[in-house]
Amino acid sequence: MSRKFVCLPGYLQSGKVFAEKSSGIRKILTKKYNCQLDYIDPPILIPNKEELPFTLSEDENEANTKFSGLVDLNVNRCWWSHKSTPCRYEHFDEALSYVVDYIKENGPYDGIIGFSQGAAMAAIVANNINKLLPSHENFKVAVIISGFAFVEPKNPEDDREKLNTEITDVLTYTENVNLVPGYEKYFQAPTDFDTSIILIYGSxxxxxxxxxxxxxxxxxxxxxxxxxxxxxxxxxxxxxxFLNPVVEQIESSLESKPNL
Incomplete structure (x- = not known):
């Protein structure tokens, strides 16, 4: 019986693109370990280039062409839209419900894998699956690639982006940020949490x-x-x-918690 993973892409990715970008780990898990990986599209559509947090081009026509290309590739997608003032995550509840409904309809799943924005969502779902979907057991393993928590500066006068880029020591960073009010519960794993967490990030x-x-x-x-x-x-x-020890840890996590 194959083990099943639900996979959450990053910002401006589709399930298809994430499957391509993660071909290394995907091929090892599917071919060597007989795992089933279900890549899903982020449900929130980005309607126009003005909603992006960056500029595609200084030239208006070129920017429009580039955004049209994103639409054609079906990657004008995200899990939420972050707004700074005040700090909020538009469409988050909708996206979270989408993931939970997908798991309910297609699960149960042994694990969850996410990248970037999808990694943050994967952490949230893994931490709270018992509350979000009581019929589903804890995942055996969660693979969080380039993940992050929802934070804001403790000092309102501090710039969030500067804190992210100028502080390299994690203790100093933690002293200068708080989890965003209303979202703290999503990043607090329960005391009886038995999901193996695998974190991957680039230096x-x-x-x-x-x-x-x-x-x-x-x-x-x-x-x-x-x-x-x-x-x-x-x-x-x-x-x-790089991947061999990662996959060995995934396999160990799956084997150590067999389904009854």
Whole structure:
């Protein structure tokens, strides 16, 4: 009987693109370990380029062409839209319900895998699956790639992006941020939490600076936790040399908690 994973793409990705970007781990899990990986599309559509948190081009026509390309590829998608003032995550509840409904209809799942924005959502779902879907047992393993928690500066005068990019020490970072009010519960694993957490992040990730991933790591103090750091940027590592110990840990997590 194959083990099943639900896989959550990052910002501006579809399930198809995430499957391609994670081909290394996908092929090992499916071919060597007979796992089934279900890649789902983020449900929130980004309607226009103005909703993006960055500029596609200084030239208006070129920017429109690039955004049309994103639409054609079906990657104008996200799990939420972050707004800074005040700090909020638009469409988050809708996206969370979408994931839970998908798991309910297609599960149960042994594990969950997420990248970037999808990694944050994967952590949230893994932490709270018993509350969100009481009929579903805890995942055996959650693979969080370039993940992060929802934080805001403790000092309202501090700039969130500067904290993310200028602070490299995780203790200093933790002293300067709070979990965003209303979302704290999503990043607090229960005391009886038995899901194995595998965190993967890049030492040269500038999209999600690794201090954010290390801060998320600190929130799993009581969990079974394994961390793997690669020397790349904002990506899913695909080299076998890096992935082999990761997949061995995934397999160990699956085998140590057999279904009854």
């Amino acid at each position: 040269n990730d500038f999209a999600v600076p690794n201090v954010r991933s290390r801060h998320l790591e600190s929130l799993y103090a009581l969990a079974v936790l394994n961390t793997f750091v690669h020397d790349g940027g904002h990506l899913v590592p695909n080299k076998k040399q």
